[in-house]
Amino acid sequence: MRSQDYDRLFLSPPHLGRHELNYLHKAIEDNWVAPAGPNLDGFERDICEFTGAQHCVALTSGTAAIHLGLRLLGVGPGDEVLCPSFTFVATANPILYLGATPVFIDSEAETWNICPQRLREALEELRRQNRRPKALILVHLYGMPARLREVLAIAAEFEVPVLEDAAEALGSRYEGQPLGTFGQVGVFSFNGNKILTTSGGGALVTNTSDWARKTRFWATQAKDVAPYYQHSELGYNYRLSNLLAGIGRGQMELLEDRVKKRREIFAWYQKHLANIPGLRFGPTEPAGGRSNRWLTTLLLDPEETSVTPEQLRLHLETHNIESRPLWKPLHQQPLFAATPVFGGSISADLFARGLCLPSGTAMIDADLQRVSSAIRALFEAS
Structure with a gap:
């Protein structure tokens, strides 16, 4: 044949229903076509309700969310960040954006995610060299939960904060708790090939209100409070469109x-x-x-x-x-x-x-x- x-x-491929059109039509009728508006606020609430996270910031991509999440954890030039080797490059690229260096950790053969034994070996070796990683990026590959209990215990023992890359894992759970909510920062992707899509998009979730506020600030070009455009910090154009957030709201109903x-x-x-x-x-x-x-x-x-x-x-x-x-x-x-x-x-x-x-x-x-x-x-x- x-x-x-x-x-x-x-x-x-993307799989849309009819729900998304309701939110898109309403946004267009009300002229909410900016990176702000009711769909954006509602989409963030929907994600919080589904995951149990206290705060969510919807962004242009999961990569943007990793970038800002690492910045929240204080990653900067000269730092080292632990990262699984078996993952998409978007997991590690933001480490380079910030002038830091990745340290790759192998997988284990069952979940295909980061190997706790190799993670411990890396942390012990770095400690012998008086090097303390600034963060650990924990990935749930193909939506599969990592061996969270073991990995989180090791990270806590060595006092390394965790950014949880759940880009592929929205809707997955570990011991009943949604993935993306175990680290200090969690990240999701809504790219066109994901289980939930906004065409392009992502989100950062956290239980720290100051971090959510800071993420929104950085994601909207870090505009200071002033009647004119004033900038004291480096910012980015990372905020999700209200239109795309409308697609996300419809998709959340089907998740x-x-x-x-x-x-x-x-x-x-x-x-x-x-x-x-x-x-x-x-x-x-x-x-x-x-x-x-x-x-x-x-x-x-x-x-x-x-x-x-x-x-x-x-x-x-x-x-x-x-x-x-x-x-x-x-x-x-x-x-x-x-x-x-x-x-x-x-x-x-x-x-x-x-x-x-x-x-x-x-x-x-x-x-x-x-x-x-x-x-x-x-x-x-x-």
């Missing part, structure tokens, strides 16, 4: 259904592809963790199958199906070639063996069957 015979199945659907998609793939030798799904939920399963991801074992992730990706392309390798570890990126890393073999192995499958919440059974049939065809021919 030729690829052009089918509409393309994307990895994680629980979207999480349910993503988990169903993961379970469907797992059931229908369970008996293929050398193919397994991951990552694994930790005790007490519940993932939103933002993307369904798999690993191929070269000892059990000759099929490689790249062969599978190219094969799916012939069926007009998008798939994607797992994140390439940051310690393997040219941008960070000279950056220190503790461990690295687990994340490198995951990258070499993994692939993300289409996981959009608008998928129907026929779409899932199309993906699984294409996968089976390749393995049967190998």
